[in-house]
Amino acid sequence: MDTKKSKLKEALIIASIIIAAIFTTTAFSKNTSQTLEYVFAEKYSSGSTTMPSASNVTIFKTITPDQTTDKEFWINTVHFDGLTNINPGVKCDTCPQNTPIHPAEQPPINSTIPTGGGFRVTEPNKIGAWDFRSFTFSPSQIIVNQGDKVTLHFIGVQGAHHEISVGKLEPFTLQRGMIHDVKFIANSPGIINYVCHVHLPNMVGQILVLPKDNM
Numbered sequence: 001m002d003t004k005k006s007k008l009k010e011a012l013i014i015a016s017i018i019i020a021a022i023f024t025t026t027a028f029s030k031n032t033s034q035t036l037e038y039v040f041a042e043k044y045s046s047g048s049t050t051m052p053s054a055s056n057v058t059i060f061k062t063i064t065p066d067q068t069t070d071k072e073f074w075i076n077t078v079h080f081d082g083l084t085n086i087n088p089g090v091k092c093d094t095c096p097q098n099t100p101i102h103p104a105e106q107p108p109i110n111s112t113i114p115t116g117g118g119f120r121v122t123e124p125n126k127i128g129a130w131d132f133r134s135f136t137f138s139p140s141q142i143i144v145n146q147g148d149k150v151t152l153h154f155i156g157v158q159g160a161h162h163e164i165s166v167g168k169l170e171p172f173t174l175q176r177g178m179i180h181d182v183k184f185i186a187n188s189p190g191i192i193n194y195v196c197h198v199h200l201p202n203m204v205g206q207i208l209v210l211p212k213d214n215m
C-alpha cells in the first residue's frame with residue numbers, strides 16, 4: 001500500500017510541475033508580446049517618427065535607361081542677383097518671404113571682378129540699394145554619347161540680349177522671350193562649349209560627348 005501511495009504522490013508532484021511550467025511559459029510569452037507591442041507603439045506614435053507602411057518602406061525599383069540617340073535639352077539664360085543696401089534694416093522687396101532684413105553692406109571698392117560683361121555691380125540708388133549680378137546658363141553641363149542627334153533649345157529668360165555660339169557653329173542673337181534651336185550630331189568624343197559672348201567669362205557651358213565604346 002505504501003508503495004502505491006508513494007507512486008501516486010510522485011505522479012501528482014510531476015503533474016503539478018508540468019502544469020506550473022505550462023502556466024509560466026504562457027504568461028511569460030504573453031507578457032513579452034505585450035511589451036514589444038508597447039515599445040513598438042511608443043516608438044511610432046511619437047510625432048517625429050511615422051509608422052512604417054507599405055507606402056514608405058524603401059523599395060529599390062529598376063529603371064531601364066532609354067537607349068535613344070535623340071537628345072533634347074532646354075537651356076535657360078539666367079542671372080543671379082545679390083541685391084542689398086548700404087543702410088541697415090531696409091526691406092528687400094525682391095527677396096523671398098521670411099528673408100531677414102539686410103544689415104548694411106557696401107559695394108566693393110577696388111573690385112577684382114573680371115571684365116567681359118558677365119558680372120555687373122550697380123551703384124547704390126536713391127534708397128541705398130545696390131546689386132551684384134552674375135550671368136549663367138542653366139544647365140551649364142550636358143552629357144551626350146558619340147553619334148547622338150542633339151537638339152538644344154536656348155531660352156531667353158533673363159538678360160535683354162545674348163550673342164551665343166555652340167562649338168564652331170554660326171553665333172546667333174537671343175533676346176528675352178525668344179527660343180532659338182541648335183541641332184547637331186555629336187560625331188566625335190570630347191567637349192563642345194556653348195558661350196555667350198556678351199557675358200564672359202561666366203556665361204559658358206559644356207557638352208561632354210562620351211565615346212561610343214563607353215556604352
Ligand SMILES: [Cu+2]
Nearest residue numbers: 162196199203
Ligand atoms: Cu548672355
